[in-house]
Structures are given as C-alpha cells and as structure tokens.
Amino acid sequence: MSASVIADNLLRPFQLERSALRGRVVRLGGLIDRVLTRHDYPDPVGRLLGELLVLAATLAGALKFNGTFSLQIRSDGPVSLMLADCTNDGAMRGYARYDDARVAEAPGSAAGALLGNGRLAFTVDQNQSGQAYQGIVELSGATLTDCMQTYFRQSEQLRTGLKIAVDRIEADDGARWRAGGIMIQRLADEAGDAWREEQLDDDWLRTMLLLGTATDAELVDPHLPSERLLLHLFHEEGVRVFTPLALRFGCRCSRERVETMLRRFPEHELDDMKDDDGDVVVTCQFCNVDFRFDDAQLARLHARLPN
Numbered sequence: 001m002s003a004s005v006i007a008d009n010l011l012r013p014f015q016l017e018r019s020a021l022r023g024r025v026v027r028l029g030g031l032i033d034r035v036l037t038r039h040d041y042p043d044p045v046g047r048l049l050g051e052l053l054v055l056a057a058t059l060a061g062a063l064k065f066n067g068t069f070s071l072q073i074r075s076d077g078p079v080s081l082m083l084a085d086c087t088n089d090g091a092m093r094g095y096a097r098y099d100d101a102r103v104a105e106a107p108g109s110a111a112g113a114l115l116g117n118g119r120l121a122f123t124v125d126q127n128q129s130g131q132a133y134q135g136i137v138e139l140s141g142a143t144l145t146d147c148m149q150t151y152f153r154q155s156e157q158l159r160t161g162l163k164i165a166v167d168r169i170e171a172d173d174g175a176r177w178r179a180g181g182i183m184i185q186r187l188a189d190e191a192g193d194a195w196r197e198e199q200l201d202d203d204w205l206r207t208m209l210l211l212g213t214a215t216d217a218e219l220v221d222p223h224l225p226s227e228r229l230l231l232h233l234f235h236e237e238g239v240r241v242f243t244p245l246a247l248r249f250g251c252r253c254s255r256e257r258v259e260t261m262l263r264r265f266p267e268h269e270l271d272d273m274k275d276d277d278g279d280v281v282v283t284c285q286f287c288n289v290d291f292r293f294d295d296a297q298l299a300r301l302h303a304r305l306p307n
C-alpha cells in the first residue's frame with residue numbers, strides 16, 4: 001500500500017466509522033528535530049514550540065486553503081514570540097524568541113510559566129487573494145492544547161478533542177525530538193431529535209475517553225506508525241484512514257526577499273547595521289541561514305532604488 005509507505009512527518013486524516021467522527025493524526029520526526037535543533041532551544045522552549053508546530057499542522061489539516069496557515073504567539077513572558085506555519089503542500093517551519101535567563105528562572109516548564117500574558121493568533125495567507133484574518137485567542141491554561149480547547153469551546157462551532165505530545169527520544173545518533181498529535185472534531189449539531197442528540201453525545205464521550213487513553217509515549221513512538229496508533233486506540237470504532245499529506249521542513253526565505261526588505265532602509269540606517277567586517281548580515285530566524293551583503297552589494301541595492 002503506497003499510502004502506508006510514509007511513516008513519519010505526515011498529516012493523516014481519518015474517520016471513525018461507528019460515529020462518523022473525523023480527525024487527523026500528525027507525526028513529526030526529522031522535521032521537528034531539524035526545527036528545534038537548528039536553534040538549540042532550551043528543553044522547555046523546544047517542547048512549547050514543538051506543541052505549536054503540531055497544532056499548526058493539525059489545524060491546517062482542517063482547512064481548505066492555497067497558501068500558508070500560521071500560528072503566532074506574542075507574550076510578556078520568558079518566551080516573547082513564537083511562530084509556526086504550514087503551507088497547503090506541507091512545508092513547515094517554526095521559531096521562538098526567548099530570554100535565556102527568564103526561561104531558566106521560570107517556575108516550571110508549563111506554557112503558563114513560559115508565556116505569561118499573551119495572545120495566540122492564527123492567520124491564513126492565501127497565495128492569490130492576500131491575507132485573510134482568522135482569529136485571536138487569549139492565552140490561558142497550562143498548555144497550548146488547553147488554550148486551543150478553550151477557544152473551540154467558546155467558538156461553539158466545533159467540539160474538539162486534542163492530544164499532543166512532544167519529547168526527546170534516544171536514538172542511535174543521540175536524543176532526537178519527536179512529536180505527535182491527534183485532533184478529533186465534531187460540527188455543531190443541527191437541530192435534531194432528542195434521541196439522535198443523545199446518540200451523538202454518547203459517540204463523542206466514548207471517543208474522547210478513548211482519545212484520553214493515548215499516552216505521550218505512544219504519540220511520539222517512532223516504531224508505531226499512525227495507522228497502528230489509531231487502530232490501537234479506536235479498534236472498536238472502525239478506523240478508516242485517508243491518504244496522508246507529507247510534511248517537510250521548508251523555509252520561504254530567499255536573497256531576493258531580503259534584498260526587497262533592505263531596500264526599504266535609507267543608506268545611513270544600513271550603515272548602522274554593519275557588523276565588524278563592514279557587512280550587513282540578515283539571518284533568517286526560521287532556518288538560521290545568513291544573507292550577507294558587502295559594500296558593493298549594498299550599493300547595488302540602492303542603485304536599483306527608484307528616484
């Protein structure tokens with residue numbers, strides 16, 4: 001079966017036949033390890049960003065769009081900024097800005113301790129039509145997962161069950177980051193009869209109990225493919241899996257984009273940005289790649305300026 005060849009770095013939609021509930025499972029291996037080790041994040045920051053990446057993939061999987069779905073957190077806590085995004089064709093990237101000393105002093109590694117007061121915004125950037133605003137959630141709860149659950153509860157459009165785990169797993173070549181998540185959603189009920197309503201509620205409760213039995217170890221287990229994980233959790237519910245979307249690390253930065261950005265600065269401001277070698281170096285915060293501009297290259301940028 002070609003659909004089961006991809007075992008990792010994937011987003012796989014599924015349906016539970018008994019209840020007709022739909023969900024998505026996300027498993028991240030090499031992709032998340034690449035994002036989190038590129039910046040060598042402290043452990044609690046890595047876990048938090050990992051959770052945001054899984055959230056980005058699971059939420060993106062629920063939407064029809066042609067472009068980029070992104071989650072952005074701004075807070076007054078030790079982690080002041082976090083970004084994670086996922087394109088419709090599965091390219092993902094993420095970044096966290098944090099204060100080392102404040103992270104070390106934070107009372108615990110829970111989201112509440114690391115993020116303080118803040119907001120989680122989600123946006124869909126459509127390739128064709130420009131940006132379409134989606135929503136903002138006040139940060140609350142011990143984890144980002146809690147925060148999203150609260151959002152869905154308040155929005156009353158969808159009932160959402162969500163379970164996410166992020167961990168470092170010992171592999172042959174050292175500890176590697178892995179993450180997994182399952183999201184199950186149920187549309188707001190149309191006006192139905194009481195009997196049907198009761199049945200839907202029973203289905204939902206039973207499914208949430210089963211989802212609740214998923215352990216963190218199972219969610220990040222590199223030897224447990226997503227289909228087997230689903231079967232293990234929901235075998236009496238009739239699991240039907242659909243073709244997965246392969247996820248990969250992908251940054252959209254380019255020298256051209258950096259040039260466009262630098263052209264907006266007047267020459268004297270570019271001079272202020274120069275490093276000890278006299279170059280302006282712009283580092284992409286997502287992939288940590290440096291774009292270096294020497295005097296001749298900077299002069300060319302300005303030569304191309306209109307006027």
Ligand SMILES: [Zn+2]
Nearest residue numbers: 251253284287
């Ligand atoms: Zn980049």
